[in-house]
Amino acid sequence: MNGGVETALARLFNADPEVQRTTFRARIVHLRRVGIPLGLNPGRGKRIAYEMEQVYQLGLCLELEEMGLDPALISRIMETFWANMFYPHLIEEEQKLGFSLGPEHIPDDLFFAIYPKFMSGQWDRQPYSVENFPEFVEFLPFRITDAANALSNRRMCTLNLSAFIRAIRQSLMDVGAAEALPEHLRPGVAEARAFARATPPRGVRA
Numbered sequence: 001m002n003g004g005v006e007t008a009l010a011r012l013f014n015a016d017p018e019v020q021r022t023t024f025r026a027r028i029v030h031l032r033r034v035g036i037p038l039g040l041n042p043g044r045g046k047r048i049a050y051e052m053e054q055v056y057q058l059g060l061c062l063e064l065e066e067m068g069l070d071p072a073l074i075s076r077i078m079e080t081f082w083a084n085m086f087y088p089h090l091i092e093e094e095q096k097l098g099f100s101l102g103p104e105h106i107p108d109d110l111f112f113a114i115y116p117k118f119m120s121g122q123w124d125r126q127p128y129s130v131e132n133f134p135e136f137v138e139f140l141p142f143r144i145t146d147a148a149n150a151l152s153n154r155r156m157c158t159l160n161l162s163a164f165i166r167a168i169r170q171s172l173m174d175v176g177a178a179e180a181l182p183e184h185l186r187p188g189v190a191e192a193r194a195f196a197r198a199t200p201p202r203g204v205r206a
Contacts, residue, residue, distance in 0.1 A: 005055055006024075007177070008055075009028075011171045011175060012059060012171045013066070027062070028058070031062075034071050034075040036075055036078060037054035038079065052181065055180060056165075057078060059164065061074050063164065064077065067157055073135065080133055085139055089110060089141055093110050094165050094185065097166065109144070110141055111142050111160050112142075112159045113138075115139075115156050116135060116137070122134075169181060
């Protein structure tokens with residue numbers, strides 16, 4: 001695995017160097033065994049150079065592990081929902097990052113709600129969002145302004161996708177792996193865009 005990416009992901013989950021070399025790396029290896037990142041099969045012992053999509057995918061899988069989900073289930077989630085659900089939202093929010101670096105933009109963050117049926121999905125086949133995925137009732141992207149409706153369900157898991165992207169960006173920069181970032185997220189670029197957005201045009205009074 002690309003050392004900078006592994007270190008950045010380890011930093012994201014507060015794994016010190018010793019934990020990174022042992023427990024954390026073992027989790028990454030296990031994710032590879034269950035097919036994560038998707039479509040990546042470099043061969044045993046070969047060094048992997050990850051694209052940003054795969055960094056997001058690994059990070060999101062680790063976030064789901066943090067919630068207690070089994071890696072085999074996480075692999076099924078990625079296979080079923082990555083291309084048409086998670087990744088499009090991640091890319092859309094990533095494009096906005098240059099205009100939303102400050103805390104004043106947090107209310108506009110994009111959250112993702114998962115309404116699970118990890119137990120009853122074994123016998124209760126209705127309702128579920130995807131025919132071959134009875135463990136979930138629904139996925140719902142929402143923002144703070146929609147939170148009352150999103151939180152009305154009695155059981156849900158949530159993830160702040162915007163904060164997730166910001167955290168990965170910062171972690172890659174902190175460990176000196178900013179070259180893994182897309183051009184518009186590299187150090188100085190997003191900050192410059194945010195400053196330009198916040199600066200009134202010439203001739204316009206604040």
